Amino acid sequence: MAYEPLQVDREGRILDDVPCSGCDHSLKGIVAGALCPDCGETIALSTLGRAVCRADSNGRIDEPVACTTCHHILRGIDPNGVCPECQMPVGPSLEANLLRYSNRHWVKKVADGLLLYVIALGLSVLLGIIGAILMRVLQTNPALVAIIMITISVVSGAFLTLALWWVTSPDPDTPITAQKRLGANLARYSIIPQFICSAGVGALAQVTAGSQNQVLVGLLQIPVGILGMIVAIGMLLHFRQLALRVIDEKLAQWARTILGLNVGGTILAMIGLSVIYGAALLNGGAMPTAGGPPPSGPMLVGMIVGGAAGCVGGLISLTATIWMIVLIFKLRGYFAPAAKAAAERAME
Template identity: 25%
Template sequence: MHDDHAQHELPPAPPLPAVLSLDDAVCVTCSYRLAGLDAAGLCPECGTPVARSLMGNHLRFASPQYLRWLHTGLLMIIISFAGQLAIMALSLVVGLGMVIASGMGGVGTPAMMVFTFVSALLGTLVSLLGLYGWWLFSTPDPGFVGRNDGGQARRLVRVSVVLLAVMSVAQVFTATPAAAARPLVMIASMGMGVIGLAITALWFFAAILYIRWLAPRASNTAVALRTRLYIWLLPVLTTVGALLCGLGPLIALILFWIMLDALRRDLKHIRAEADRLAAAPGPAVEA
């Protein structure tokens, strides 16, 4: 029992720079500027102990709402990954079955076109869930103190997520059986595919850099180090790996999934500890 409990305990916080002065500090809960307040007092806006906002940028001292957004976003992303894998497997099995059943002439038949549209629709819904998860996961921290706030990578993630969401919805309409038969629609669909690849590349590199910035705040240096490998390995698996063995994109997706799930587990335990900190009584304030 003791060993199991020890495995779930968070490691000591890394030596992240703490706020040495109230002049530049803001409340970790509501972003109220704390200049001129007593370090032993409470935030006049939300009642959070001022001392808690002076403990540095480790996630265990972040706003509970911010942690909830991060954790919920990661959970949506992981569910989306699982859904994508399920749709890929289902499409492969059903597609092969339809081709075999029609005597190797099933591609292009009305049944296959309907199946292609349905699978594209399901894939879009799953993708939108994951994109919304990335939107939540890239929420700005209202209580972060310092200049290196990961803002550039975080904003690029959000911009690319919005663009990918718009393109995902547009591609559903071009995948309908009626639209797919039109030459202009086919050309437009191919063009959107090329643009989508460029936006996906932008999202991927921004997401990797954002995770590299966030992971040390969760005491997970292993994930931060892994991003230095994955920033080039995953694109190679997705491109060259797809040409060589066809399994490269699947391997890349699983590796990315495992890394994000490790961060999700950290956030789950950090949220529990943050809730305990939030429930702890603040310092007494003299009348």
């Protein structure tokens, strides 16, 4: 398949008359890495099959764009030729990721945010494990455990919030419809209440452990879980938009699948928790303790049914989280090289 070259200027603006695939308006003079100012369609969709690049007077590539197969820099090559390193046609490397012509500060922020988000997820798991160990060691001092748990929630929550804020930052150069920003806004405005509530409920759970109020505090975990689910839904909707921006339909579909798994897993886990605490309320409002009599009657049934639902739901949510990390790395595979190319272009 021959790739017809499509030239852009130093700022990445399209030099030829190309109709937008969404609204048919001419894209001449529009930055190739942006969205159509009239209909909001990703411009890369309208230039599919064309080798987009800045060319010199001889029609050779005149920018530091990398081969998508071997990462060789293709400057000086004919846009219809092959990569001198791997012999693959150059066209697909020029057609693919037009993010290199997007706002370089935005592309870098999203690329860095994606990496920080994975680090923050890892950090919150690590801090959670440390917290669980400290809870066992410091069993006799519930106030101290509560302080440590709050600190852990605040530290991991702050990292996650910062990462989320970067990943969902709006591209300042291109108008985005409210519908496309829905996921980003949902995640942005639910993460702070989510982490304040989870820190508060975590601390209350420590203070009330073993008391009559333990079950009521346990029930508070359900709204916290649902808030967490809303953050995840927002992030996955936003990841889907980022995948659509780089024209990776498969990745966009994948974000949808993970969203379904996340919602299903969280709801199942919340049902499990409700069954356990509901049974405890029937049991006179007390959870069975390690040293006390073994659970029987409704409490036993509740613990078995609720525990099973909670375990299955938790496993589904864990699978969704692992898949989400893979998805983030795949997205970063688009944004990180584009950020590098955009930075190099700006330095010329």
